[in-house]
Amino acid sequence: MTVPRVRFTGITKRFVGIVALRDVSFDVTAGACHAICGENGAGKSTLGRILAGVHTADDGTVEIDGAPVRFASPRDALAAGVAMVHQELAFCDNLTVGDNLCLGHLPRRFGLVDEHALRERAHALLAATGAPIDPSRLMSSLSVAEQQLVQIAAAVGAGARIIIFDEPTSSLGDAEAKRLYALIGTLRARGVTQIFVSHRMPEIFALCDTVTVLRDGQHVATQSASGLNEAALVRQMIGRDLGEYFPVHAGMPRGPERLRVEHLSSPGKFADVSFSVHAGEVVGLAGLVGAGRSEVARALFGLDRAAAGSVFVNGERVNINTPRAAMRHGFGLVPEDRKRQGLVLGMRARENSTLPSLARFARAGWVNRGAETSAVTKSFARVGLRAGHESLATSLSGGNQQKVVLAKWLTADSDLLILDEPTRGVDVGAKAELHAWIDQRAAQGGAVLLISSELPELLTLASRILVLRDGRICGEMTREQATQDGLLRLMAGIS
Secondary structure (H helix, E strand, O other): OOOOOEEEEEEEEEEOEEEEEEEEEEOOOOOOOEEEEOOOOOOOHHHHHHOOOOOOOEEEEEEOOOOOOOOOOOHHHHHOOEEEOOOOOOOOOOOEHHHHHHHHOOOEEEEEEOHHHHHHHHHHHHHHHOOOOOOOOOOOOOOHHHHHHHHHHHHHHHHOOOOEOOOOOOOOHHHHHHHHHHHHHHHHOOOEEEEEEOOOOHHHHHHEEEEEEEEOEEEEEEEEHHOHHHHHHHHHHOOOOOOOOOOOOOHHOOOHHHHHEEEEEEOEEEEEEEEEOOOOOEEEOOOOOOOOHHHHHHHOOOOOOOOOEEEOOOOOOEEEOHHHHHHOEEEEEEEOOHHHHHHOOEEEEEEHHHHHHHHHHEEOOOHHHHHHHHHHHHHHHOOOOOOOOOHHHHHHOHHHHHHHHHHHHHHHOOOOEEEEEOOOOOHHHHHHHHHHHHHHHHHOEEEEEEOOOHHHHHHHHEEEEEEEEEOOOEEEEEOOOOOOOOHHHHHHHHO
């Protein structure tokens, strides 16, 4: 019998108050692209981190090519040929792209860092993954999608024979995702074993040979991808069928204008952006990576002091130059990067979800814990979050962290919502719940600006879709007009 490249046997991992994995066993064939699927909190990322040396299992064994391994650190795993592309990005923001790519193996000359060799190595790593990024740029200046490409370049460039991809396309646009798919094909041809964690069904079936399903930290099944279809896989993941969804708000007349933006510009980011959002409307904002979508969202929320233009709320011109001013006018922002911009990771889920509205629960300078807990319970239920109120944000899965960010604006009762990649890293069941929640907010008279790299998400939810290209709005389509092909052509500037 052929020895598997990776064998998990009886893997169990506990965190405080949580059993993340319980007695998980399955094999990964050498040279395969093996998918691991499951809902948020099912244990997928934890299993990948155990293999990559980030965590150690409490029980069970991991074998590589038949030999037991137990890595004490990611450095140990990398030395054994195991690399990981993490869903949650971790870089030194104050260093350049080149510095980050070469950390741990900086080229030296006469005892000093050889800057020329460093740039050459970084260029080669980025070129191998098709990432058009200047190695001299600071990491802090990159978008989330660009940072994801750098992380992929680092893992692939390490020459690993086993690579774990944890939601690698969650922040990538269509063009970047296609380049990654081509890279995965190249790696497979080289015999590199790939473990692919994803919620996106089409890419699982397009890329993967075998699928393992985890649910509630336990192994459900490992089977050939060719013997599955999307409905069967979803049923295994969430334990129920997932029906087609049609938004309620799409069949309702829109209300009065809630937000109007005129000639909004920010030097080097976007220019002359004008649009409106009405009550009962979900307005989509589409564009390729770097088109300026997130930059527009940040400016609307008062996070870009260089932005100029006119913003009207309920017909009245307002000056929004700080997030505090934005919240005062009913804005809520779900940012693209939840870890750095949406959460205080060292605080509890309850504390995060009441940060913008804490004054509502205070009396004489003291928080009324009963009122706060009641509001948080309602918000968590509405976004389908089943984590404990007192769970630290850093201990939650990526999808559950995203739900805490959404719950924050529910608790604050924001009715002008700017949602930047709101379902990034969220499983199919939770995504359906969040889509229903966005639809409900619009049907109840809220105004929603929805930014998404997933065109099917925009086509499903949006009343109208605006297309941003090179920092300018280049077109608009109604729900009836919009098609995926038509949007892609506008985004890319193809007539």
